[in-house]
Structure formats: C-alpha cells, structure tokens
Amino acid sequence: MCLGIPGRIVAITDESRQMAMAEISGVRREVNVACIAEGPLEVLVGEWALIHVGFAMSRIDEGEAERTLQALRDLGEAQEALEAMTQGQQSLEAAR
Amino acid sequence: MKYASEFRDPALARALLARIAETADRIGATRAKPVHIMEICGGHTHSIFRYGLDKLVHEGVEFIHGPGCPVCVLPMARVDECVEIAERPGVIFTTFGDAMRVPGHRKSLMQAKAAGCDIRMVYSPLDALELARRNPGREVVFFGLGFETTTPSTALSIQAAAREGLANFSVFCNHITVPEPIRALLNDPDMMLDGFIGPGHVSMVIGTHPYDFIAEDYGKPIVVAGFEPTDLLQSVLMVLTQIVEGRAAVENQYARVVPEHGNPVSLAAIADVYERRPSFEWRGLGEIDASGLRIRPKYKAFDAEEKFGIGYATGRREVAEPEGCACGAVMTGRIKPTACPQFGRGCTPEMPLGALMVSSEGACAAYWQYGGARAAAE
Numbered sequence: 001m002c003l004g005i006p007g008r009i010v011a012i013t014d015e016s017r018q019m020a021m022a023e024i025s026g027v028r029r030e031v032n033v034a035c036i037a038e039g040p041l042e043v044l045v046g047e048w049a050l051i052h053v054g055f056a057m058s059r060i061d062e063g064e065a066e067r068t069l070q071a072l073r074d075l076g077e078a079q080e081a082l083e084a085m086t087q088g089q090q091s092l093e094a095a096r
Numbered sequence: 097m098k099y100a101s102e103f104r105d106p107a108l109a110r111a112l113l114a115r116i117a118e119t120a121d122r123i124g125a126t127r128a129k130p131v132h133i134m135e136i137c138g139g140h141t142h143s144i145f146r147y148g149l150d151k152l153v154h155e156g157v158e159f160i161h162g163p164g165c166p167v168c169v170l171p172m173a174r175v176d177e178c179v180e181i182a183e184r185p186g187v188i189f190t191t192f193g194d195a196m197r198v199p200g201h202r203k204s205l206m207q208a209k210a211a212g213c214d215i216r217m218v219y220s221p222l223d224a225l226e227l228a229r230r231n232p233g234r235e236v237v238f239f240g241l242g243f244e245t246t247t248p249s250t251a252l253s254i255q256a257a258a259r260e261g262l263a264n265f266s267v268f269c270n271h272i273t274v275p276e277p278i279r280a281l282l283n284d285p286d287m288m289l290d291g292f293i294g295p296g297h298v299s300m301v302i303g304t305h306p307y308d309f310i311a312e313d314y315g316k317p318i319v320v321a322g323f324e325p326t327d328l329l330q331s332v333l334m335v336l337t338q339i340v341e342g343r344a345a346v347e348n349q350y351a352r353v354v355p356e357h358g359n360p361v362s363l364a365a366i367a368d369v370y371e372r373r374p375s376f377e378w379r380g381l382g383e384i385d386a387s388g389l390r391i392r393p394k395y396k397a398f399d400a401e402e403k404f405g406i407g408y409a410t411g412r413r414e415v416a417e418p419e420g421c422a423c424g425a426v427m428t429g430r431i432k433p434t435a436c437p438q439f440g441r442g443c444t445p446e447m448p449l450g451a452l453m454v455s456s457e458g459a460c461a462a463y464w465q466y467g468g469a470r471a472a473a474e
Contacts, residue, residue: 003139003245003297003323004245004297004300017256029219030222031222032222032249032252034252034361034365035248035252035359035361035362036361037361050297050300050353052245052246052249052297053192053219053220053221053242053246053249054219054220054221054222054223054249055220055222055248055249055252057245057248057297057300057301057359057362058300058353058359060352060353064352064353067104067324068323068324070104071143071323071324071325072323074146074147075139075142075143075146075323075456076456077139077142077456080456081219083193084192084193084217084218084219085219087193087217087218087219088217088218088219088220088223089219089223091190091216091217091218091223091227092223092226092227092230094216
C-alpha cells in the first residue's frame with residue numbers, strides 16, 4: 001500500500017476527471033494523473049510514473065522504472081499490488 | 097557476504113559495505129556499543145530483511161525498525177469501529193487488503209466479512225468511488241488508511257465526490273503523518289537513536305523540509321532513501337559520515353524521485369480536505385499530539401465519523417491492547433521481536449495477535465518471514 005509501483009501512461013481516458021490508462025507490469029488499470037499533470041494531459045502519454053493506490057504521484061525515467069519494478073518484485077510487493085488491482089476490479093462486480 | 101551476489105550491482109554493494117565498516121570503526125561502534133539507526137518506513141524494514149542488510153553491515157551498526165507501517169500502528173479500537181460501520185444496514189465497506197486481518201476486540205474485518213458484512217477489498221479509493229456511482233442506494237465507506245503516500249488519494253477522491261455530488265460516499269479517515277511520531281520517539285528519554293533513514297515515497301509527497309527539526313532541534317542526522325538495497329547502504333553510509341564529521345543535516349539520497357518541496361498538487365489537496373486532529377492513538381505508542389488527520393468541516397458530508405456518529409466524533413475511550421503483546425516495546429526499539437513472549441507462539445502471520453505480525457512491512461512479520469532470528473526464539 002505504501003510503496004508506489006511504476007506504470008506507463010498509454011492513453012488519456014477522461015480529460016475532465018484527469019484519468020488515464022496505465023500499463024503496470026502488463027496489467028492495464030485506469031489511474032488518476034492530477035498529481036503529475038502540467039498543462040495538457042496528452043503529453044503524459046508514453047511517460048513513466050510511480051503509481052500509488054491508483055494515483056500517479058511522480059514522473060520517473062524508464063531506467064528508474066525498471067530498477068524500481070525489480071526491487072518491488074524482489075520484495076513480493078509488485079505481485080501484491082497486481083493482485084490488489086485484480087481484487088479491486090472483482091469488488092466492483094461482486095454482489096452481496 | 098553470501099547475499100551480496102544477489103544485488104543488481106554486487107561490486108557497488110561490496111564497496112559500500114567496506115566504507116560503512118571503515119566509517120563505523122572511525123566512530124568506534126562495536127557490537128556491544130552500536131550506532132542505532134532507525135529506518136522509519138516499513139518498506140525499508142522489508143528491504144533490509146529481504147537482503148539481509150542487518151547481517152551484512154558492520155556489527156557496530158544496528159537497525160531499529162520504526163513505526164512506518166500504517167497497518168501495524170492501527171489501534172484495535174479503530175478496527176472495532178470499522179466493523180461497527182460495516183455492520184450497519186446498507187453499507188458497503190471498502191478497504192485495502194492489508195487491513196483485513198488486523199485483529200479487533202470482537203473481530204477482524206476478515207471475520208466480519210465471513211459473518212455476512214459486505215466488505216470489499218479494493219486497490220484504490222477510485223474503486224470505492226466507482227462503487228458509490230454504481231450503487232446509489234447503498235452507503236459506500238472507504239477505510240482511509242496510511243501515511244502521506246496515500247493521503248493525497250483520499251483527498252482527491254473526496255474532492256471528486258464533492259464535485260459530482262456523490263452523497264453516498266464517505267471516508268473513515270485514519271491518515272497519520274510521519275514527522276510527529278518521530279518527534280515523540282525523540283522526546284522519549286529511553287530512546288537511544290543516533291540517526292534516521294527517512295521514508296522515500298512519503299517524502300516524494302511532503303518533500304524533505306518536514307524533517308528539519310530532527311537535525312536542527314535534536315541534532316540527529318536523517319537521510320531520505322530509495323528502496324533498492326544499494327540505496328539503503330548508501331544512506332547508512334551517509335548517516336555514519338554525518339556522525340563521524342559531527343554534523344546533523346537532512347540529506348536526500350533519493351533525489352531522483354524526491355523533490356525538496358514535495359508534490360504541490362498532492363499537498364494542496366491534503367490542505368484543502370484535511371486538518372490535524374489534536375491527537376491520534378497509535379498502537380503501541382499511545383496518543384501522539386497532532387499525528388493524525390481528520391476531514392475538514394466543509395467536507396463533513398463525506399466524513400464517515402460524522403455520518404455514522406463513530407470514533408473521535410463520539411468522544412474517546414481508552415481501549416487496551418491484547419495481553420502479553422509487546423508491539424509497543426518492539427516499535428520503540430526497546431526489544432527485538434524475538435524477545436516478545438508471544439513471538440511465534442501466540443502470534444504468527446497466520447494468526448496474528450499484534451499488528452506488527454500482520455503486514456509484510458511489520459518488523460515481527462519480517463523477522464518471521466526471513467528466518468534467522470526465528471530460530472533464536474525456539
């Protein structure tokens with residue numbers, strides 16, 4: 001929960017809500033980009049960011065993204081984050 | 097050096113370990129009279145154990161594992177209040193998965209879910225917002241938990257709910273801040289800390305200046321660090337170098353991610369939505385002044401404490417922690433996890449008694465998972 005995971009912004013999905021699609025270790029997830037936005041959101045497409053609980057918090061370069069992802073994999077935190085994303089998606093559908 | 101080969105850059109790790117040893121010798125640090133360095137962040141604790149850094153560094157350097165795991169410092173009373181909210185009719189209670197197994201007095205959220213409450217694990221408060229949009233007839237409550245890394249996410253979510261007029265969304269706010277418990281630890285006369293490794297991702301949000309008091313008022317070095325093992329070793333060396341040079345400053349080893357003044361959008365959202373509570377209870381540490389946040393009155397429609405008349409909104413009562421649980425002494429560095437009478441006996445990751453055993457970022461769970469000390473307990 002406390003460690004961010006690197007993801008690459010692949011598309012802007014909702015300009016007014018500042019939402020974008022990110023690819024995080026092969027998983028696609030909609031994230032909020034308000035904290036890294038400076039001007040038009042389009043410029044973020046292709047950029048890497050550290051993503052915390054669905055919010056892009058800091059732009060990073062590709063090398064930093066790779067190294068951070070490796071460190072998170074070593075700690076088991078990358079898998080935990082990806083499972084949480086799947087779980088979150090299921091929770092939207094789950095009926096009582 | 098058996099673990100050093102695991103490092104991405106073993107040569108760099110070896111060079112750093114050699115310089116750490118040399119600097120520790122210059123300080124005169126020994127096993128009997130070590131330099132105590134507290135890593136504040138639970139992610140750093142996990143990394144130290146994963147790579148066995150505590151075994152690799154000079155024997156005169158001792159890591160003290162700080163209170164930087166939000167699940168671990170969550171008091172039982174707050175878990176009880178989560179369960180109470182989840183039991184209300186019509187509520188969908190949403191939480192990060194980490195919090196599901198934290199014991200409460202009556203039950204954990206996991207047990208409440210098994211008993212029929214509609215409790216859902218989500219990845220993000222954005223999922224809770226979406227649930228509120230899809231279920232207008234239900235009350236969707238998000239369990240807002242964490243330090244300054246997750247605080248912007250709930251602040252921005254509350255702002256979004258306000259913009260959309262999403263009246264069935266609220267946050268049960270348990271956000272806490274890093275600097276205040278450090279001040280409380282430094283004020284403890286029993287504390288013997290010589291320096292700090294500062295949190296990386298928290299500092300990405302708040303910048304490095306909130307730690308100035310550590311150097312200026314208490315004369316202790318602090319180095320904000322990244323999460324790779326060589327980041328941590330570099331930071332230990334930077335702390336030791338300050339000590340040997342008789343300096344105390346806030347230094348930033350993780351400048352590639354941590355800006356000096358933090359993230360302005362996040363800080364603005366936090367300031368808009370939250371204000372400091374007079375005090376907040378930490379498991380094992382007790383009430384700490386100004387260490388927790390609450391939702392400002394202008395957003396009270398989204399404050400679960402107000403909406404459900406629960407928690408600090410009702411006036412507080414003291415609730416004791418489980419008998420024999422030494423989480424408090426472990427968290428303040430007075431004892432090692434293995435010295436707790438419950439470690440590995442009444443308290444394991446499968447059946448945690450104390451919160452430090454629940455999360456992979458808790459010191460006890462790290463001791464357990466990465467062996468070593470585990471044998472010493474038996």
